[in-house]
Amino acid sequence: MESTKTQQPSTMTTQPQKEHDWLQKLVGEWTYEIEVKMGSDLSVEKATGIESVRSLGGLWILAEAQGEMPGCKAATTMMTLGYDPQQQRYVGTWIGSMMTHLWVYDGGELDAAERVLTLDSEGPAMAGEGKMARYKDAIEFKSDDWRVMTSQVLGDDGQWHQFMTVNYWQKK
Template structure:
């Protein structure tokens, strides 16, 4: 639809705008230790309908990581849509998501290459939780063979002036 009016869900996304600092931890592989990193993110609007989150951080080897997430809302389908790309991989993650009844938890479903390196595709979830004013988390989960979800990483974001 051309030139649609912003929906309440588009306005919900606006709280992701601004400058943020992040601390994250990736769950450890068996026998390993959890990886910690720090980063920054800038959220900007693309009109009234989309947000673009551009982030930087450190890789476990000390190298720089760059990421970009786009998020919007399709009022006809009543679903959040988006993408995620990062400098550390060639896969573009495509999101479809829903917001919980309390409007605090946005669950984004996606699929992509299995982190097991077995050449298969796996299902993942990225969950954005609004903790409070100027504070949110992004938690990533991978689906297990039994259908349960295992946390892979969590980043905590604090808005900066």
């Protein structure tokens, strides 16, 4: 007896799209140098480390970094990034061994030239006091083996203020 039921495509099998392919440029072994403007005098602190980025099914990237972080010595961080076709935006998370906040990227867009991915999130304000603030991380490919991530926070003055720059170089 043949079934009259129509077969529906499985929601558990998704093929990577061009937006997922862009994320695959991040895959590999990287070294990094981070510069953070800290304190009221905005003094610059630097640190270095390594990052290992792998693909999960061609749909997600998992980036684990280990090294020093300005203001807290050794740290391990983990970033996940993917693309949600239904929302038509990049999504992801970021966690670090130096804090308990789960950062959620919920509004990522790729620029028209497909060189810069900008990710929006919310997290604890740098001034503390239990306040939350809006943040923006931008990942820009300068070449296939060099990328730069800049981080900005929306200040009380309504302006975006850059506080961190990370240069990544892919290991050969």
